[in-house]
Amino acid sequence: MDVSIILKIAAIGIITAIAAMLLKRAGKDEIATVVSVVGLVIALVMMLDVIVQLYDTLQSLFNL
8 A cells, every 4th residue: 555645645635625715714614614625525536546555456366
């Protein structure tokens, strides 16, 4: 696993948290929730390749 994916996900988390805090202070709670969900979806999509690699490794390890 590459360390860069961890740093990218951390950066997305920080940016999402800051954007959500700013939107909540501005009184836009609904949009802040949407921003948080979108940040989560982006992080999950980035992790999809790593999850597929893990599945392939486990499959080859146990000869499934």
